[in-house]
Amino acid sequence: MATSGSAKPPCYIGTAYVQGRASGNLIASNLELSFWGGVDPRTGQVIDRHHTLSGKCLQGCILAIPGGRGSCSGSGVILELLLNGNGPLAILFERREDILTLGVMMAEEIFQKSIPVVVLDPVNFASISTASHVCIKGTQVWTTEGIDVREMEADSDAIETGTGLIPDSIELSEVDTGFLDGSHGEAARLAMRIILRMAELQGARRLLDVTQVHIDGCVYTGPASLAFAEKLRDLGGKTVVPTSLNSISVDQRRWRAQGVESSFGQAAEKLAAAYVDMGARPTFTCAPYLLDTAPKRGEQIAWAESNAVVFANSVLGAKTMKYPDFLDIAIALTGRAPEGGLHIDSNRRASFCVIVSSSIDVKDVDDAFYPLLGYHVGRLSGPRIPLVTGLDRFQPQTEDLKAFGAAFATVSSAPMFHMLGITPEATSVEAVTDPKREMTSIDLDLASLQLCSNILNSAEAGQHVDLVSLGNPHFSFAEIRNLAHLCRGKTKQEGTAIVVTCGRSIFGLASQAGLIAELEQFGVDFITDTCWCMIDEPIIPRAAKVIMTNSAKYAHYGPGLTGKRFYFGSLANCVAAACAPE
Structure with missing residues (x-):
């Protein structure tokens, strides 16, 4: 109820992927944010100098952003912030967001620390984003200007908090049930709980087998990342499929000679060792597609590291979601992943087209062209999968596609792109688009790329x-x-x-x-x-x-x-x- 006879403010109902309650000042932006490289895990300050929230501190506030973007390590940053007390009180999204939500789920499952995560529809998200102070309880979100928050909370239904409930809407195999009931050990049981919660978030109804995993969670974001890995290892966690490791935070063999601070180097080394102890190979590269174990077209895999995910899906034609840090090791411990997203062919279709102008002369293009193009296409894409046309005459090489994909993944939340006549699935426009869906097209010339060059x-x-x-x-x-x-x-x-x-x-x-x-x-x-x-x-x-x-x-x-x-x-x-x- 509102106080002093004032009207009760509108209550917006969303989907609570992590239950809880919070009230506080709102920090809002209509631009997606990568927590890794965009938020300092020690302080909660936004450090992405290209973001509208640059310089803002998330500590003690409620954050409203359309979704995440960029690195899969964002889940590690949010976990770190929740455990060190410098994170937001809650997060509101405009659409389903896997990476940051997974980090909150991990904090809840492993460390019993949590914040509400609620997704609002675009209209309600836009309405609430103009508020200065909001209150959240379960699925309910409302503005609180001039309102007694205690009365509002008392007037809403009670909610259940604590460790998230395991969804019953997912079809479990005998193998899945064995993991979930602890037959394969406590680490695998926790891993299966996390996978099933993520499957529900993604709308999957069953799990599938994967042939390999690439782990990004070996990046040291702070004490929480180490505590997480060592806990799984000490609980007996062992990988059951071939597993490679992403870049770690130090040159493991030479960090002392390089003058890296001892406590940081030792912590990073311990984190890498915990994953190796669980059976991962010490590959330590952010470009696993350069290894001799690179997957083949159509292979179902579970890779984290944003640039690797985009390259695997787009250039290799393998099938993976943009897996958040920590979900990667959960899948490696079970060999099972949600059957959704880009694992399904119909979800790999492009929804808009970028036409590279025929006025661009091949002679005017050097290797800087491809990262600039990827950065620009990524900025245009947001969560949408693009089809880029007009590049076949340039004959881009593997290194060009690598540079394009890394730049694209930095500013887009989409897990792949298509290039007509270049990437394996884009044999024709019809092969990668939905004939029932109207395609929007954007023309791109060198002037557009010059704007990106100015930004960088x-x-x-x-x-x-x-x-x-x-x-x-x-x-x-x-x-x-x-x-x-x-x-x-x-x-x-x-x-x-x-x-x-x-x-x-x-x-x-x-x-x-x-x-x-x-x-x-x-x-x-x-x-x-x-x-x-x-x-x-x-x-x-x-x-x-x-x-x-x-x-x-x-x-x-x-x-x-x-x-x-x-x-x-x-x-x-x-x-x-x-x-x-x-």
Whole structure:
């Protein structure tokens, strides 16, 4: 009831994927937010310098965003925030959101800490987003300006809180039932609970077998990520399908020599060891599609790491959801995943088309074209799967598609794209679209890409480049070979470092080919196991002011992660920036 005879405010009814109650000041945006690289897990401050909420602190507030985007590690960041007390009081979404919701579910299931997560329809979300203070109880959300919150809460129905209920709407196999009743151990039982809650969120009615898993949860976001992994290991968790590991937070074999702070290095090393103890391979790469275990077309897999998910679905034609951190290990412990999303062919169709203008001359295109294009298409896409046409005449190579996909995944929540005549499923427009659904089309020219270039270049013209950052995602053998070609006959100038990150397997191949020795003689430093989104001081010197990269992903996240200014450009331009004038 409203007080002082005032009218009762409208109550909006949503879907509560995590039950609970909260009231507080509202922080709202109509732009999706990646928690990894976008929110500091230690403080709750929004550090994505390209986001409308940049500089805001989520602690003690209710957050309203349409959904998440970008990295699968967002679930790890929200878990960290809930356990250290610097997270939001609740989250409101405009549509179903897997990654952040899963992080809250994990906090509830494993650590008995939770916040409400409610999805409102677009009209109600838009209405509530203009409020300054809101109250949530179960499925109910209302504004509270001028209202006694205690009266409002007392006037609403009681809700059930605590560990989430296991849905009974999902068809369980005998194997699933065995996991759920603890026949395979406590770790597998907890894993199955998490999988089933996520299946309900995704609208799946049964589970399916997967052939392999790629785990992104091995990134150290703080004490909570380590506590989670060690708990599953200590409960007897063992992987039951082949499982690879994403980049970790340090170069495991050399972090001490690199001057990494001891407590951080040891914690990151312990986290990696916990996953290896559970049976995962120490591949430590954010580009698992470069491994000899890369899946084939049509293979049902469960990969986390946003760029890897997009590459697997789009370029390899494998089938995976954009799995959040922690759900990846749950699937690895059971071999079972929700049968929904992009595991189903009908959900892989494009819903809009981006037409690359025929006015763009192939001669005007270098390797910076593809990450810029991916970044722009990702910004246009949001949650929609795009079909990109007009690129067949450019004949993009694997490395071009890798750069496009990583940039696309940074700013889009869609788990794949199609390129007509290039990616395996896009043999024709009809093959990847729904004939019953009208397609909207957007024309794209070089002027559109110049706008993205302006966004990614945060340094002022003419500033000295202190560090050239390469390998986000991890460099391939072909990229290392191309870098060696560009460096031959040139001299690196003092005061500019060039650092490349790559996986152990690629480093080994490049060493055998003599490329590592050649590039190290030129002045290139190589780091394995970790990637740029996890690298900080002292590898990035405190005195450095400007970083140059050929990665749109790092040019987007880097300013918030490092506090530095960035240049974005082609690989040739990166080499030129590091070389002494001729």
